[in-house]
Amino acid sequence: MINKKVNTVSEALAGISDGQTIMLGGFGLCGIPENSIAELVRMDVRNLTCISNNAGVDDFGLGLLLQKRQIKKMISSYVGENAEFERQMLSGELEVELTPQGTLAEKCRAAQAGIPAFFTPAGYGTEVAEGKESREFNGKMHILEHAYQADFSIVKAWKGDEAGNLIFKGTARNFNAPMAGAGKITIAEVEELLPAGSLDPNEIHIPGILVQRIFKGAKFEKRIEQRTVRKK
Numbered sequence: 001m002i003n004k005k006v007n008t009v010s011e012a013l014a015g016i017s018d019g020q021t022i023m024l025g026g027f028g029l030c031g032i033p034e035n036s037i038a039e040l041v042r043m044d045v046r047n048l049t050c051i052s053n054n055a056g057v058d059d060f061g062l063g064l065l066l067q068k069r070q071i072k073k074m075i076s077s078y079v080g081e082n083a084e085f086e087r088q089m090l091s092g093e094l095e096v097e098l099t100p101q102g103t104l105a106e107k108c109r110a111a112q113a114g115i116p117a118f119f120t121p122a123g124y125g126t127e128v129a130e131g132k133e134s135r136e137f138n139g140k141m142h143i144l145e146h147a148y149q150a151d152f153s154i155v156k157a158w159k160g161d162e163a164g165n166l167i168f169k170g171t172a173r174n175f176n177a178p179m180a181g182a183g184k185i186t187i188a189e190v191e192e193l194l195p196a197g198s199l200d201p202n203e204i205h206i207p208g209i210l211v212q213r214i215f216k217g218a219k220f221e222k223r224i225e226q227r228t229v230r231k232k
């Protein structure tokens with residue numbers, strides 16, 4: 001058994017550098033890898049392309065990287081609650097690729113499964129389809145979408161073991177599940193890290209084969225406060 005455990009967040013994120021493409025799990029502020037995001041801020045890596053359903057809020061989640069201008073391009077489906085994001089996008093400082101939510105999920109899942117591209121009806125006839133191959137299936141037009149190619153996937157899970165097996169809790173499974181194994185290297189941040197063999201195989205959502213590094217993250221109380229702020 002390969003032991004995937006690393007002791008610190010900085011060991012887990014070793015090798016992430018300027019200009020890379022990184023996928024980050026989460027939906028809203030639920031299930032985001034907050035320790036890893038804090039470490040990316042500390043590392044001061046720049047010109048990142050981030051693939052994530054959203055860009056956080058102004059002072060939490062990916063909003064922290066936006067504040068420090070570390071993100072060059074955001075690939076997302078929902079970006080509605082972040083004033084700094086809006087400012088950077090409208091001023092042309094930030095490149096944005098808006099993607100239908102199901103397509104975003106499938107582009108991750110395809111990368112996870114080693115499928116290079118797939119056809120979907122979502123976005124046909126809109127700006128999303130511009131420059132993309134289209135084809136009719138069963139009387140309906142579809143567009144060709146490519147799997148994402150990311151240097152790193154960073155996911156957040158509830159429980160994990162040293163072999164990299166992951167269990168998510170409730171809706172925090174969200175984009176974390178299709179992003180695991182979708183990047184060249186997958187880093188899992190977990191709330192509880194157990195010895196290999198401790199998890200019930202029937203409860204494992206992501207097998208360890210899809211994860212290269214796993215670490216136990218510190219508890220973030222701030223997440224709760226920020227959820228409240230976001231609702232205002």
Ligand SMILES: CC(=O)CC(=O)O
Pocket residue numbers: 026027028029053054077078
């Ligand atoms: C509505 C959404 O898409 C949720 C989010 O990730 O912010």
